[in-house]
Amino acid sequence: MVVFDKPHALADVPLHYCPGCTHGIVHRLVAEVLDELGIEGKAIGVAPVGCSVMAYDYFNCDMIEAAHGRAPAVATGVKRADPDEHIVFTYQGDGDLASIGMAETVHAAARNENITIIFINNAIYGMTGGQMAPTSLPNQVTQTSPYGRDVKACGFPIRVCELLSELDGPEYLERVTVNNVKNIRNAKKAIKKAFQNQIDKKGFSLIEVLSSCPTNWGMTPQKALEWIDEKMIPYYPLGVYKDRSAKEEK
Amino acid sequence: MSEKILMKGNEAIAEAAIAAGCRHYFGYPITPQTEVAAYMAKKMPKIGGTFLQAESEIAAINMVYGVSSTGKRVMTSSSSPGISLKGEGLSYLAGADLPALVVNVQRGGPGLGGIQPSQSDYFQATRGAGHGDFHMIVLAPNSVQEMAQLTVKGFELADTYRMTAMILADGTLGQMMEPISLDFDIAPAPAKPWATTGTKMERPHNIVNSLFLKPEELEKHNFLRYDRYRTIEENEVMYEEYMMEDAEICVAAFGIASRVSKNAINEARKQGIKVGMIRPITLWPFPKAPFMKAAEKVKAILSVELSMGQMIEDVKLACECKVPVTLCNRVGGMIPSPDQVLKAICDLQK
Numbered sequence: 001m002v003v004f005d006k007p008h009a010l011a012d013v014p015l016h017y018c019p020g021c022t023h024g025i026v027h028r029l030v031a032e033v034l035d036e037l038g039i040e041g042k043a044i045g046v047a048p049v050g051c052s053v054m055a056y057d058y059f060n061c062d063m064i065e066a067a068h069g070r071a072p073a074v075a076t077g078v079k080r081a082d083p084d085e086h087i088v089f090t091y092q093g094d095g096d097l098a099s100i101g102m103a104e105t106v107h108a109a110a111r112n113e114n115i116t117i118i119f120i121n122n123a124i125y126g127m128t129g130g131q132m133a134p135t136s137l138p139n140q141v142t143q144t145s146p147y148g149r150d151v152k153a154c155g156f157p158i159r160v161c162e163l164l165s166e167l168d169g170p171e172y173l174e175r176v177t178v179n180n181v182k183n184i185r186n187a188k189k190a191i192k193k194a195f196q197n198q199i200d201k202k203g204f205s206l207i208e209v210l211s212s213c214p215t216n217w218g219m220t221p222q223k224a225l226e227w228i229d230e231k232m233i234p235y236y237p238l239g240v241y242k243d244r245s246a247k248e249e250k
Numbered sequence: 251m252s253e254k255i256l257m258k259g260n261e262a263i264a265e266a267a268i269a270a271g272c273r274h275y276f277g278y279p280i281t282p283q284t285e286v287a288a289y290m291a292k293k294m295p296k297i298g299g300t301f302l303q304a305e306s307e308i309a310a311i312n313m314v315y316g317v318s319s320t321g322k323r324v325m326t327s328s329s330s331p332g333i334s335l336k337g338e339g340l341s342y343l344a345g346a347d348l349p350a351l352v353v354n355v356q357r358g359g360p361g362l363g364g365i366q367p368s369q370s371d372y373f374q375a376t377r378g379a380g381h382g383d384f385h386m387i388v389l390a391p392n393s394v395q396e397m398a399q400l401t402v403k404g405f406e407l408a409d410t411y412r413m414t415a416m417i418l419a420d421g422t423l424g425q426m427m428e429p430i431s432l433d434f435d436i437a438p439a440p441a442k443p444w445a446t447t448g449t450k451m452e453r454p455h456n457i458v459n460s461l462f463l464k465p466e467e468l469e470k471h472n473f474l475r476y477d478r479y480r481t482i483e484e485n486e487v488m489y490e491e492y493m494m495e496d497a498e499i500c501v502a503a504f505g506i507a508s509r510v511s512k513n514a515i516n517e518a519r520k521q522g523i524k525v526g527m528i529r530p531i532t533l534w535p536f537p538k539a540p541f542m543k544a545a546e547k548v549k550a551i552l553s554v555e556l557s558m559g560q561m562i563e564d565v566k567l568a569c570e571c572k573v574p575v576t577l578c579n580r581v582g583g584m585i586p587s588p589d590q591v592l593k594a595i596c597d598l599q600k
Contacts, residue, residue, distance in 0.1 A: 041451040044320075056457045061445035065321045065459040067342050070312040073304070077316020077324070078446070080274060080300045086320070086448060104312070108307035 005191060007031035009040040009060050020221025023051060023120065025090040025178045026187070027058055030091070030118060033192045034061060035201065043087045044078050046071040048101075050093035051126040066090075069101020072108035075115045085197055089116040095125045098134040098158050099107055105160070110169040112203035116194045119160060122211040123232065130216030134158045142216070161208050161241040171203035173241040177210035177233065179225040186238075202245055210236055252433035259397040259423040259501045260285035260327075261433045262430055263353055264293070266398035269434050270405040272351070273299035274324040276313040278306055278332060281365045282421040283355035286327040292535050307332040311339030311352075318348040319458040321445030323405050327353035329421075330371050333379075340414055341380030345460025346446075347475070349408035351401065352386070353417040355424035356556075358583040363415070365422035369505060375418045376534045378539025383472055385479055387415040387486065388533040390504040394428035398456035400531070402434050407486060409439050411478055417436060418533060420556065422506045422585065479535075488531035489540055493519065497526030499598050500544045502575075503554040504530050506585065511554045514591035523599050540566040545569035550598045554591055 006012060010031035017023045034040045043061035047053060049068035056063035066074040071090035079088045093181060097105050097119050108115065124142055125131040131144040133156045139148035149157075161173045172194060176187040187209060196207035210232050212224035255263065264286045267275070275290040287303065294301035304310035317324035328336060333354045340535040343350055356371050358364040375388045387407050397419060404415035446456045462468035483523045493515060494500065503511040508529040518525045528544060530537050544551065550573055553562040559577045566575050578594035580586045 038287040040449070042448040044446050044448060046316075053461060056459055060449070060455050062448055062456045063458070064316070064446055065346070065457070065461055066315070067338055070308065070315075070339075073309040073312035074316040075321070076302070076309075077274070077276070077313035077318075078320055079316075080302065081317045081322050081324075082447070102306050104309050107309065226510070242536065 006129075007035045009043070011058050011060050013057060015058060017051065018215040018243060020212065021051070021226060022178050022211040026118065026120060026209050027055070029184070029188045029191050030089070031059060032188065033195050036192065037195055039087045039195065039199070040210050042085060043089065046075045046078070046088070046090040048090070048092040048096040050096050051089055052093060052120065053070050053127065055091050059191035069096050069099070070094070070102040070104055072101065072113070072115070073115065076108055076111075076113050079113060079115050083114065087195065089118060089195070091118045092120065093126070094119070094121045094123065094133045094135040098160050106164070106167070109204050109206065110166045112169040112171060114198055114201055114203050116198050117206040118191065119206055119208045120211045121160070121208050121236065122213040123157075124213050124216045126213050126216055134176050135243065137231055143188065157235065159236060161206070164206065165241040168206060170206065170242055172205040175208040175236060175238050175241065177228055177238060179210070179212065179228040252431045254429040254431055256427050256429050257394055258285055258425060259394045259419065260355065260425070261289050262394045262398040263327065263401045263417065265432060266401035266434065267351065267405070267463040268297065268299070268434035269432065270402045270436055271439060272323040272325050272405065273297070274317045274322060275300065276302050276304050276310040276326050276329065278304050278310050280329045280332045282357060282424050283327050283329045283353065285424070286353060307335035308338065314350050315339055315343055315346070315348060318343065318350050319446045321442035321447060323351070323409070323439060325351040325353065327355065329355050329357045329498065330359050330368065330446065333371060333374065337380040339383050340386065341384065342460050343414050344380070344384035344386070345382065346458050347412040348458065349412050350414045351404045351408055351417070352414055353419065356418065356420040358581065364583040365421065367506060367556060367585060368581065368583060369420055369556035370558070370560065370581065371418065372533065372557055375416055376536070376564070384475065385534050386413065386419050387411070387482065389415060390418050390531055390533050391423060392505050392508045392529065394423070394426065395430040397423060398430055398432065399434070402436060406437050411482055418505070420506050456491060483535040486532060487535050487537045487539075489537035490529040490531060491540060492526065492527040492529065494526035496524050497544070498549055499523065499525040499595055500551045501525060501550045501554055501591070501595070502530070502541070502551055502561065503528040504533060504561065505529060507554045507556055510586055510588055511591050512590040514595060517588065517592050518595045523595060525595050530561070536564045536568060536596060541565055542570070543570035545566050545572040548573060551575045551580055552594055554586060554596060556585060557581060
């Protein structure tokens with residue numbers, strides 16, 4: 001009896017991610033949801049620029065590689081091309097979504113574009129070797145903030161869920177993490193809901209996943225998962241920031 | 251003969267795009283092309299299409315990228331500063347071999363420039379729309395009728411060769427009204443087995459992508475793309491010759507400059523000056539052969555442009571500088587008068 005199998009939507013290829021990186025977990029959760037909702041054949045994913053740039057090789061559904069930060073605009077085009085048939089998701093990191101692509105993110109949310117966004121927040125630019133991200137914490141040491149992020153010079157981190165929650169547009173915003181089994185189960189539930197919302201034509205759903213980057217944080221994988229609890233969650237509290245349908249049902 | 255309708259150039263583009271089967275338009279307001287968006291905003295909802303005013307030119311071209319990935323005909327339009335913003339997307343469209351129609355109703359530059367007509371985006375359109383080795387098919391109408399016809403043609407060429415076709419117009423052509431026929435022959439769009447429309451669990455996944463980290467693989471893609479470009483150069487060159495049979499002076503002009511030049515040529519002919527014109531309709535691929543042929547019999551070529559001299563470089567390359575090529579121009583939103591062009595012709599006759 002098979003009790004644990006690879007999701008069909010996840011390609012059977014080696015992932016290039018560093019040891020201890022949580023991209024692999026989140027990829028798997030997305031693939032499990034595509035399987036469970038039976039939507040792999042309708043799904044079109046949009047990969048970002050950053051560590052997950054090659055996500056187009058890792059999902060078995062149709063995939064598009066977008067320019068840096070432009071995934072929500074590309075996804076808008078794909079969704080509008082056939083709103084009844086296409087299930088469209090983007091998978092983006094913090095530099096992609098919250099820095100160079102902030103305008104595309106905010107406006108897709110404001111339009112309540114009926115797409116699903118998986119937002120990986122690991123507080124650093126991974127692919128280019130560990131530079132300061134729009135979500136790097138105050139005093140966080142990175143390659144481009146070698147003395148720690150000085151908020152007087154570089155400004156403060158951006159809390160994406162809180163920022164978008166002020167808009168009337170978006171349907172669903174939740175921040176989760178994947179640093180332990182309980183949190184992974186919560187993350188899966190949120191991701192599933194974000195896709196179900198799209199199937200139900202409810203509109204824009206964004207799941208922010210607090211993720212680890214042991215390589216660029218300079219930590220062991222275990223220490224990196226602890227750092228999420230110790231440093232990231234206090235600045236980026238987990239929880240549902242918007243759930244319009246639930247609110248309306250009350 | 252079919253019925254003629256009085257239309258603005260910008261509206262003719264929009265109407266022709268709809269006739270060509272385009273049901274998705276994304277744009278951002280900018281003078282002097284906003285009528286395209288306004289026309290689409292009115293029409294698209296009534297025919298089950300999508301009009302979306304994007305948050306920026308950058309978002310608009312990426313929405314185009316998204317629709318094109320699914321195989322549907324799609325367009326955006328803008329004017330010079332907006333086309334600069336689209337440059338990133340144009341490069342990605344080229345890298346991913348996606349078809350699209352992009353309209354540039356040019357205005358004076360650089361920078362914010364002005365809102366009056368210009369042809370100073372010639373280099374950008376024919377050489378450097380974005381980073382990397384690539385071309386767009388560049389179509390240069392000189393009448394409202396051609397704004398419409400070349401829009402239809404642009405969609406067909408874009409689909410055939412999986413690349414961007416650009417209508418390079420200018421503020422005059424966009425704003426002026428002329429009677430046109432809307433009777434088009436529309437060829438059916440080719441099959442697009444590469445499109446990302448969902449696997450339906452019936453085929454391996456399609457990937458739309460411009461990233462190739464292995465240099466030998468990226469080189470191969472570039473070589474293949476340029477093989478396709480050579481086919482285009484062989485088969486798709488369009489130009490018009492006017493009174494070139496006995497011409498001793500050749501005017502080179504496209505778009506609105508060719509309309510002005512034609513008046514000047516007619517006047518010069520009245521004065522007994524043997525002058526004709528080669529009007530490139532495709533700016534890329536550039537009609538090299540007719541200029542080479544002309545260079546064997548004319549004594550000079552006059553390039554009439556609304557720029558500081560951009561097409562003149564292609565004219566010189568095409569005729570390998572076998573005859574003197576001189577420039578007659580106005581810039582910054584100014585248009586050469588027929589008298590200015592006539593005087594330049596007369597100067598060459600001396």
